[in-house]
Amino acid sequence: MSQYRIFNDEDAITYAREAAQIGPEVILQGAEIGDGNLNQVFKVCQPGDATGLIVKQALPYIRCIGESWPLTRDRARIEAEILLQHGQFCPQHTVAVLHHDVSLSAMLLEDLSKFQVWRQALLNDQYFADAPVQLGEYLALVHFHSSDFKLDYQTQLAAQRQFANPELMSISEAVYFVDPFCDHERNDVAASIRQDAEQLWADKALKIRVAKLKHEFRCKGQALLHGDLHTGSVMVAAGKLKVIDAEFGGYGPMGFDVGVMIANLLLNFCSQPSWSQQSLRIKDVHAFWHSFNTRFFLLASQTSDSALGAPGYISAFLRQVWQDALGYAGCEMIRRTLGVAHVADIESIADPLQKTASQRQALALGRTLIMQADQINDEQLKSVAFAYRP
Ligand code: SR1
Ligand code: MG
Ligand code: MG
Numbered sequence: 001m002s003q004y005r006i007f008n009d010e011d012a013i014t015y016a017r018e019a020a021q022i023g024p025e026v027i028l029q030g031a032e033i034g035d036g037n038l039n040q041v042f043k044v045c046q047p048g049d050a051t052g053l054i055v056k057q058a059l060p061y062i063r064c065i066g067e068s069w070p071l072t073r074d075r076a077r078i079e080a081e082i083l084l085q086h087g088q089f090c091p092q093h094t095v096a097v098l099h100h101d102v103s104l105s106a107m108l109l110e111d112l113s114k115f116q117v118w119r120q121a122l123l124n125d126q127y128f129a130d131a132p133v134q135l136g137e138y139l140a141l142v143h144f145h146s147s148d149f150k151l152d153y154q155t156q157l158a159a160q161r162q163f164a165n166p167e168l169m170s171i172s173e174a175v176y177f178v179d180p181f182c183d184h185e186r187n188d189v190a191a192s193i194r195q196d197a198e199q200l201w202a203d204k205a206l207k208i209r210v211a212k213l214k215h216e217f218r219c220k221g222q223a224l225l226h227g228d229l230h231t232g233s234v235m236v237a238a239g240k241l242k243v244i245d246a247e248f249g250g251y252g253p254m255g256f257d258v259g260v261m262i263a264n265l266l267l268n269f270c271s272q273p274s275w276s277q278q279s280l281r282i283k284d285v286h287a288f289w290h291s292f293n294t295r296f297f298l299l300a301s302q303t304s305d306s307a308l309g310a311p312g313y314i315s316a317f318l319r320q321v322w323q324d325a326l327g328y329a330g331c332e333m334i335r336r337t338l339g340v341a342h343v344a345d346i347e348s349i350a351d352p353l354q355k356t357a358s359q360r361q362a363l364a365l366g367r368t369l370i371m372q373a374d375q376i377n378d379e380q381l382k383s384v385a386f387a388y389r390p
């Protein structure tokens with residue numbers, strides 16, 4: 001198979017067979033299992049086996065919207081290359097790419113059927129205590145090894161060019177920083193929070209802060225980001241964690257990945273009726289940031305760049321990453337409440353009053369994180385978050 005066509009189950013089996021060199025004597029079955037916004041995902045395995053292989057294929061459009069929103073298939077190549085690169089930096093926490101095919105816009109991935117999506121685990125009140133620490137380790141490693149703390153000027157510039165992802169990162173610009181802050185047709189605003197949305201859309205001071213975050217998203221190319229690091233991009237199992245779905249990756253501000261993850265933990269916080277679950281989410285945020293911060297600091301302390309290694313600079317740099325992260329966290333909380341793509345944590349709340357309260361909490365907390373990013377430190381985040389409990 002060499003010419004692109006939109007895979008059906010049989011095509012996915014054929015590709016997996018060729019890519020993994022599985023002979024015709026082995027019976028394989030395949031089924032589409034994807035629930036993401038963009039791509040097709042197939043599981044291919046032998047009948048009766050719980051685990052097999054995963055085939056991921058990019059469609060020439062955005063799956064959740066349809067053919068009216070065309071999108072480059074080259075995203076599959078970019079994603080495969082980013083996952084392979086991140087896999088070199090942190091193999092223990094990056095899904096393994098076993099093969100990829102540029103013309104088919106397809107890749108073969110390890111099957112993580114024994115894992116579960118972290119967002120789903122959080123929704124089921126299942127606690128994976130190691131996950132935030134492992135995620136901090138993952139992010140510190142992939143950010144450090146692609147940053148100028150590690151790479152010389154020419155190598156980093158070459159990497160920025162290699163992993164350029166303008167189409168997908170333009171979508172992120174639109175869905176994080178533009179649509180949710182105006183009455184855009186792509187938005188999905190519940191009638192019950194329409195007034196809250198209109199108040200945000202009229203908030204000039206907020207828009208100035210968001211403009212800066214948008215601007216820096218494009219021009220602050222610090223590290224090779226995952227680009228969509230929400231709890232649905234993280235697979236967890238007892239003592240194990242793997243990150244998947246890097247199609248929105250590319251060079252950008254480290255605080256973006258950090259902030260998107262913090263926001264998704266805080267969105268779960270906003271969806272939780274119980275104080276104990278809320279407290280666990282704040283604990284997760286602290287553990288994640290502490291893990292990232294300490295590991296990045298240690299790695300960066302060994303930089304061979306004598307200027308960047310100046311005493312006090314790495315700490316100052318990481319303080320700025322934290323501030324950036326709070327701003328991006330605020331944008332993620334607002335866009336997941338008003339924008340095109342919501343999160344199951346809040347969408348699945350059955351009681352309409354409780355759902356509206358959670359959405360309002362997410363909007364208010366998101367706004368505060370953007371407006372007060374430079375005044376809230378790691379220790380203070382807990383009291384800020386709890387101040388918005390309904
Ligand atoms: C139209 S794409 C919207 C979102 O879906 C993906 O999961 C990413 O989060 C993206 O921002
Ligand atoms: Mg099917
Ligand atoms: Mg996904």
Ligand code: MG
Pocket residue numbers: 036228233245
């Ligand atoms: Mg994704």
